[in-house]
Amino acid sequence: MLSTTEENYLKALVHLSVEKGIKDAGTNELAGVLHLKPATVNVMLKKLREKKYVTYEKYGRITLTSAGRKMAIEIIRKHRLWETFLFDKLGFDWDEVHEVAEQLEHIQSKKLIDELDRFLGFPMVDPHGEIIPNAKGELKSVPKQLMSSVEEKKSYVITGVKNDETSFLKYLEKLGCRIGKSFRVAGIQSFDRSIEIEMEGKSTLITSEVAGQVYVRPRRVS
Amino acid sequence: MLSTTEENYLKALVHLSVEKGIKDAGTNELAGVLHLKPATVNVMLKKLREKKYVTYEKYGRITLTSAGRKMAIEIIRKHRLWETFLFDKLGFDWDEVHEVAEQLEHIQSKKLIDELDRFLGFPMVDPHGEIIPNAKGELKSVPKQLMSSVEEKKSYVITGVKNDETSFLKYLEKLGCRIGKSFRVAGIQSFDRSIEIEMEGKSTLITSEVAGQVYVRPRRVS
DNA sequence: ATTATAAGTTAGATAAGTCTAACATTCATA
DNA sequence: TATGAATGTTAGACTTATCTAACTTATAAT
Structure with missing residues (x-):
């Protein structure tokens, strides 16, 4: 232990x-x-x-080592399941869950965490959009989704890029788009499919060309 | 802290x-x-x-001191709310909840415990039948119930006695009836209202005279 | 009332996890 | 390639919570 x-x-x-x-x-x-x-x-x-x-x-x-990695993933699993519990069941805000989950993740009980998982309906992502490892320590991949297929008013997390040319990445960087960043879709222009996103309080316009090269996954919000 | x-x-x-x-x-x-x-x-x-x-x-x-007592009651409140959560929501058995609650009771977050209380519907007793202190640290009294009014097949906890003569208490002691003990009502004889209870694996007969002097409260069971 | 036993206290040791201060190694680059 | 800055290591000290062994005080029973 x-x-x-x-x-x-x-x-x-x-x-x-x-x-x-x-x-x-x-x-x-x-x-x-x-x-x-x-x-x-x-x-x-x-x-x-x-x-x-x-x-x-x-x-x-x-x-x-692989043993060390296995332990670490188990702890991350617990952390993310507790975050999901706090958010989904106890009405915590998105930004309040982390601190409490930091404490809860260290509770030792296999049954507790497996039952919690079931109680929550075997969620795949936590409130921040991070993938929750399953009981076997596998990170089941969440279906890939391109930023070009997002829906208005919903929130997402940037998970990766299709294209990793330096110039493209530098441009993304300039837009403030990095892996792990969350954004909300403020609006989509129908004539050019450009997307207006809100990220960290700022509004940014993403062209459909860029959106077609960026992977996202849904994030839950209150 | x-x-x-x-x-x-x-x-x-x-x-x-x-x-x-x-x-x-x-x-x-x-x-x-x-x-x-x-x-x-x-x-x-x-x-x-x-x-x-x-x-x-x-x-x-x-x-x-009163400060010490206040802190202690707060911890007991947390312990009992967590036990209730494990039992009611996660399907833990009656005898499995204590060990995990011993860990959970030390999590520091006022919001967590207040929201948990609400999520559980402000329960008054935990799965062992122990009273859960409220957020103000008050032990709201649970309605007094005499052992003579128990129902068949249900489980209860002994909470007190109406009569505290030594001879009576000694007799209770002999029957294995002490405050805090749990029992299940195996059967009630209609002609003399005597009660057959199961306590710690043993079956004991309680006369209606004795049952009328002992206070109990319901215990939740799976 | 004395004394044996139970209950309580003290001092010093140990283990975990942290720090500061001093020292050693590596690496980038001039 | 020599050297200064960044990175990494060691030794020794501190804190918290525990222990054992030796000692002190209180209590109960003859």
């Missing part, structure tokens, strides 16, 4: 790798996301290595 | 006082219910006294 602290380290490693797009991490990076000092992380890393949850060598990079 | 450990000490003090019927406790008693050593408890007691949650003097008895 892992301590809450150990669980947080493993989870942070997955989040780092997802955000950075690489599978390994450094002591300073990890310390940064955990809001701890590098010296502290260094000590814990030796412990996690001892327990076979990470591999790393002195002055080297940190990588999760 | 109290640590999980501190919360457990306060909660244990309330439970001890309820079970013993007295308001104070000793170091050894407290160590016993917490499964810790007296020396450990002694150290923590100084800390809780410092924080004004208990009063006690060297070699004296331990008493909760």
Whole structure:
């Protein structure tokens, strides 16, 4: 059984790798996301290595082992199921769920989480649009949807791009469109199929050419 | 904000006082219910006294202050609401809820517990028949019911006695009837209104005279 | 009233997880 | 390729909560 602290380290490693797009991490990076000092992380890393949850060598990079990854995904599953519970059943706002789920994710009970999953109707995505791993730790892929097929007034999360030419990505960056960003469809122009989206309070126009190159998934809102 | 450990000490003090019927406790008693050593408890007691949650003097008895009692009741409220959630919504068995609720009761979020209360329909008793304190920390009294008015096949908890003569209490003790004990009504004889109850696997006959002196409340069962 | 036993206390040790300060290594680039 | 900045490591200290072993006080029974 892992301590809450150990669980947080493993989870942070997955989040780092997802955000950075690489599978390994450094002591300073990890310390940064955990809001701890590098010296502290260094000590814990030796412990996690001892327990076979990470591999790393002195002055080297940190990588999760498959056991470590499995544990981390289990914690992420719990986090996202609790977020869904808070949002769907208890009427929490989208931005309030994370903090409480950070605590709930460490409750130890297999039955609890499996029954919660069932109670919620085996949801595939959490209120932020993030995919919820299933009980086997698989990230079932949610059907791919292009931004060009969104509906007015609904909310989505950007999940990927079809085209990864630098110039295109730079343009997306300029528009503020990054993986993980959420937006709401304010309107769609019928004559050119351009889409007006609201993202972080700003309104942006997306042409149909761009929308056809960006993947999204629905996000639940209150 | 109290640590999980501190919360457990306060909660244990309330439970001890309820079970013993007295308001104070000793170091050894407290160590016993917490499964810790007296020396450990002694150290923590100084800390809780410092924080004004208990009063006690060297070699004296331990008493909760009103602040300490308030905190403890809040934790008990959380524990019982979570038990109700697990039982009513997630299909846990009566005997499975306690262990998980021990973990859930330490989650810190006022909104969480108030919304949970609402989601559950402001229940008055938990699956064990224990009264759930309300958000103000009041123990609303559940309507008194005599054992003589129970219904067949239903389950109840013994909550008190109308008569507290020693001889009567000794007799109850012999029957295994103590406050907090749960039983199921196996059958009621119509000609003498005697009640056959099942308690801890054993079947016992209760006369209508005895049943008229014992208070009970309904317990929920699966 | 004395004394054995039960209850309570103290001191010092241990483990987990954190910190600071000092030191070591790696890497980018001038 | 030498070197300064960024990154990583170590040692030692601190806090919380626990323990054991030794000691002190209270209590109950002869």
